[in-house]
Amino acid sequence: MYDRENPPRRRDTIVRHRAVPAVLAAAALLLTAGCSSDDGAAAGKDGTASPSDTSARASAPERTGEETPPAKGSVKVLRTVATGLKSPWGLAPLPGGDLLVSSRDEATITRIDGRTGRKTELGEVQGVSPSGEGGLLGIALSPEYASDRMIYAYFTSASDNRVVRLVHDEKKPAGEQLGAPDTVFRGIPKGGVHNGGRIAFGPDRMLYVGTGESGDTGLSQDKESLGGKILRLTTEGEPAPGNPFPGSAVYTYGHRNVQGLAWDGEQRLFASEFGQNTWDELNAIKPGDNYGWPEAEGDSDGEFHDPVDQFAPEDASPSGIAHAEGSVWMAGLRGERLWRIPLNGTEASADPQAFLEGEYGRLRTVVAAGDDRLWLVTSNTDGRRDPGEGDDRVLELRVS
Secondary structure, eight states: OOOOOOOOOSSSOOOOOOOOHHHHHHHHHHHHHTTOOOOOOOOOOOOOOOOOHHHHHSSSSOOTTOOOOOOOOEEEEEEEEEEEOOOEEEEETTTTSSSEEEEEEEOOEEEEOTTTEEEEEEEOTTTTBBBTSEEEEEEEOOOTHHHHHHEEEEEHHHHHHHEEEEEEEESSSSOOOOOOOOOEEEOOOOOSSOOOOOEEEESSSSSEEEEEEEGGGTTTTTSSSSSEEEEEEETOOOOOOTSSTTTOOOEEEEEEEEEEEEEETOOOEEEEEEOOOOOOEEEETTOBBBOTTOOOSSOOTTSSOOOSSOOGGGOOOOEEEETTTEEEEESSSSOEEEEEEETTEEESSSSOOOESTTTTOOOEEEOOOTTTTTEEEOOOOOSOOOOOOSOOOOOEEOOO
């Protein structure tokens, strides 16, 4: 099986993308006249800034999902929040500013103090069987976390990929704070590659699950299979009300390996997806639609639901995404960069723009941190790259 996360490295490639409609490009130019598009370069890997200026954050202008952002944006690394993480994968911000991070290979969840970077291991998630691209992957907090203290997790077991929930008991000692996993959904195909793994609660309080086809391309077009899909579930793991296929958890199909999920200010869902050899994709998600794999990779000229934008694999190999300041921000593994895709509704309003290229290595997860801030997680200790000093790390970014 071809391993898209770890092909021969190339550094002399140029991103290829879909053409932006002229009317959208013109609208972007009109809206950005007189606006500053670059307010500072990213900090170096060894430079750290002081914790965030909360007064600056409070005064940052809010952007609605309908506003078209400037054609050019900026990224500034404000600080390194934490270092020394091992194979980090999922990230879940806690109320109050701390962060939870899952370790794919060690099957642990660690709490990071959002101000000091101090790490406290909550415990190991029982039943995880790490191998290849599988292990403890995405995590998300229950919509009722303040009262039920539930953490949801997606992991690879000995037989399948599944979604579980665990009680987080902060009264117990470090290393013993996770309850036994309660399986809420099982039977997602597993493989050495393409295990999906991103989970997130949407604005509707339903759980969205990105899955992969586990290397079996035929599963993506099979609506009876859970592989190569985006699933939509209740908190109890039942097919969510209003799903497009009655009695089914399947929300969309025809995916190869969904790795990122994020909503804009108008509650529209976007997803990132690994392609094979030609195109990686950023997709706008519409219930019941077919996204083409394996019949199409990238733009299909309307035969399937075409991507918002597409990227050469050597420039992307996308993982997590977040929405902030009118753009989707997409972490690149093989591409070792953070992509900004400015939006007008569900269309790209300008060419994608790359940041942090090669500065922090492979980028795994990006999560909105409120206003113009993002959390960014690197992925250099998962066996795909020689880790640098301090890897892996969590960064705080300011973006525009």
